[in-house]
Amino acid sequence: MDVGQLQRQLVDYTASLFNEKGFLDDQFTQLQQLQDENNPDFAVEVVSLFFEDSDKLLNDLARVLEQGSVDFRRVDVHVHQLKGSSSSIGAQRVKNVCIAFRNYCEEQNAEECLRCLQQVKHEYTLVKNKLETLFRLEQQILAAGGSIPMME
Amino acid sequence: MAVSYSSSSSKEMDYGEEPHVLAVDDSLIDRKLIEKLLKNSACKVTTAENGPRALEYLGLGDEQPDNLKSSASKINLIITDYCMPGMTGYELLKKIKESSTMKEIPVVIMSSENIPTRINKCLEEGAQEFMLKPLQQSDVKKLRCHMLKFSKPCNSRLCLGR
Numbered sequence: 001m002d003v004g005q006l007q008r009q010l011v012d013y014t015a016s017l018f019n020e021k022g023f024l025d026d027q028f029t030q031l032q033q034l035q036d037e038n039n040p041d042f043a044v045e046v047v048s049l050f051f052e053d054s055d056k057l058l059n060d061l062a063r064v065l066e067q068g069s070v071d072f073r074r075v076d077v078h079v080h081q082l083k084g085s086s087s088s089i090g091a092q093r094v095k096n097v098c099i100a101f102r103n104y105c106e107e108q109n110a111e112e113c114l115r116c117l118q119q120v121k122h123e124y125t126l127v128k129n130k131l132e133t134l135f136r137l138e139q140q141i142l143a144a145g146g147s148i149p150m151m152e
Numbered sequence: 153m154a155v156s157y158s159s160s161s162s163k164e165m166d167y168g169e170e171p172h173v174l175a176v177d178d179s180l181i182d183r184k185l186i187e188k189l190l191k192n193s194a195c196k197v198t199t200a201e202n203g204p205r206a207l208e209y210l211g212l213g214d215e216q217p218d219n220l221k222s223s224a225s226k227i228n229l230i231i232t233d234y235c236m237p238g239m240t241g242y243e244l245l246k247k248i249k250e251s252s253t254m255k256e257i258p259v260v261i262m263s264s265e266n267i268p269t270r271i272n273k274c275l276e277e278g279a280q281e282f283m284l285k286p287l288q289q290s291d292v293k294k295l296r297c298h299m300l301k302f303s304k305p306c307n308s309r310l311c312l313g314r
Contacts, residue, residue, distance in 0.1 A: 027286050034188045034289075042188060049181050080235065084264050085181045088286045 003146035010137045011149055017134070021093075023127050028090025033150070044135055050089045054124055057082045061117055065110065075113060076105040082120070093123045171228035171299045172196040176206045176244065177262070178236040182285070186231065186262075189292040198227075203239030203247070206232070212251050227257055228299040233285075234263035234270065242274055249278045258298045262287060 001009075017023045035042040057078050064074050083098035101116035138148050173195045175186045183199045190197045200206040207213050210227065230248065234241040241261050249255045258280040263270065271282045280298045283291055 027288075030286075030288050031185075034185070034192065036192075039188065046181055046184055049184065053181065077237070081179065084179055084285070087264060088179070088181050088185055 003141060003144045006137065006141045006144060007146055007149050010134070010141060013137060014134060017130055023093055023130055024090045025092040026090065027088065031089055047089055047131055047135070050085050050091070051128060053085050054082060054094075054128075058117075058121055058124065065114055065117060070108075070110050070113070072105050072108050072113075076102060079105060086124075091124075091127045094120060094127055097123050170194055170196045171296075172198065172226060173295075173299075174198050174200065174206060174209060174227050174230045176200045176203065176230065176232035176236070176241070178202055178233065182233065186287060186292075189287060189289055192289060193292050193296065195228075202236055203232075203241070203244040206230070206244060207247060210248070210251075210254050212247065212254060226300075227254075228301070229258050229260065229295060231260040231262060231283075231295070234261050234274070235265075242270075242277065245274060245277050245279055256300060258300055260295060260298060 018025070018028075031046060032043050039045075061075060061078050061082075064071055064078070079098050079101045083095055083102065086092075086094035086098060097116060097120040101113065101120060104112040104116055141148060171194075173190050175183065175190065175197060177183045177186065177199070178201055180201075183201065187197045187199055198209060200209055204213065232241040232244055236244075239247075241263075245259050245261065248257065248259055255278075259278070260281045260283060261274045261279045262283045262285050264285040266284055274282055281295075
């Protein structure tokens with residue numbers, strides 16, 4: 001595939017993540033725009049931090065929710081953190097599940113919290129795959145000598 | 153090797169050098185983001201992961217005598233997250249405003265939650281502004297008018313805010 005084709009593929013792919021399914025929101029664009037010659041890998045670095053952070057948070061959440069007597073305050077702290085980081089990188093669907101999750105925390109509804117955990121894991125896995133694909137496409141373009149087209 | 157974007161055009165900048173911002177947030181991701189946003193706005197940035205560390209940097213730590221001038225040089229603005237474990241941004245704001253040495257430094261509070269009572273509480277305690285996370289470049293640009301200028305006396309700034 002030539003660079004032009006790769007670039008078109010990237011543009012289309014990125015657009016689909018925003019428009020059709022709402023995986024990403026404007027905050028992701030902001031993140032990409034923060035990249036410059038001094039920090040060419042900024043977006044990837046921040047998203048990688050998000051992956052690391054989220055993996056840990058999801059594990060912690062599973063553990064806390066497995067307890068006989070659920071410590072909802074702890075659950076809330078973790079969900080709040082996940083909500084914050086997903087919001088910061090533009091992972092809209094993850095963030096939205098976190099909002100619902102926090103409401104159930106407040107209600108101390110363990111069953112619904114568990115359901116939210118499953119949902120958030122699902123959304124997280126989806127967006128993680130999408131972002132990894134996106135970054136892979138970018139790498140392919142760069143390797144082929146092209147430049148990354150900037151999203152509006 | 154990196155060109156410093158700040159030193160070239162100094163139209164609005166009569167700081168002599170780049171303004172120095174202290175950014176406080178318990179989230180590493182958010183610290184990285186705010187740091188980049190601020191650097192893009194030609195600011196020098198120091199980050200702290202919590203209130204106590206921020207206070208230490210300012211020379212207001214528990215262990216430090218009051219008259220110790222920290223080597224932190226001059227901070228033109230402090231921007232802090234509200235929700236932090238241990239000391240909240242609000243509590244940090246209060247401590248700063250209670251300090252004879254640091255109370256003049258403008259403090260901006262950030263939060264992911266739009267809670268009017270929270271916002272009012274902070275503004276009443278002397279916060280310059282309350283900003284909703286996630287911050288964008290345009291938000292950070294607006295911070296310039298809040299920054300403390302050391303070269304000139306502290307007149308009230310013609311800042312129209314948000």
